Amino acid sequence: MTSNFVFEHDLAAKTIHMSREFNAPIEKVWRAFTEAELLDKWVGPKPYNAVTKIMEFTVGGIWLYAMVGPEGPKGWSRAEFTAIENGKYFTTINMFSDENGNTVDGAPRSITETKFISIDGGKTKVDIVKTFTSEATVKMFVEMGFKEGTIVGYTQLDELLATL
Numbered sequence: 001m002t003s004n005f006v007f008e009h010d011l012a013a014k015t016i017h018m019s020r021e022f023n024a025p026i027e028k029v030w031r032a033f034t035e036a037e038l039l040d041k042w043v044g045p046k047p048y049n050a051v052t053k054i055m056e057f058t059v060g061g062i063w064l065y066a067m068v069g070p071e072g073p074k075g076w077s078r079a080e081f082t083a084i085e086n087g088k089y090f091t092t093i094n095m096f097s098d099e100n101g102n103t104v105d106g107a108p109r110s111i112t113e114t115k116f117i118s119i120d121g122g123k124t125k126v127d128i129v130k131t132f133t134s135e136a137t138v139k140m141f142v143e144m145g146f147k148e149g150t151i152v153g154y155t156q157l158d159e160l161l162a163t164l
Helices: 026-034 036-042 135-143 146-161
Strands: 003-010 015-022 049-055 062-069 072-085 089-097 109-119 123-132
Touching (some): 026 146
Antiparallel strands (some): 049 062, 062 072, 072 089
């Protein structure tokens, strides 16, 4: 069940803020955001999906994954975990990479703070702030359909949460 989706971007602050409520307890939503086998089922709008190569969910660890579609991998991304408080939040530094996790020179980076809040009725609110290094990168993400892709991914996450 979708509810209360927020997507705001602020070029001057170089941020994208997203917030969304899920009809599932925090434990299930946390797992869906932190376990590779679950992430691979909902991240990426169909016909694309994430395929995880490495998931080390510890401070200093990485999530290395590719977006894969009918034609094969579209691109690789790397998220390095810089802070984790189990069941409450995690922070990552995100960048494009090659299949071995080597960062792409000159590619944009962002810091993403993902917070999980338990709300009445066994629901969970996920609040995400992505901070970029330039206004141009924020604009690029907005124009390439990041909002629309997030909506599709969250709809797929709703379906997955209903099965956990």
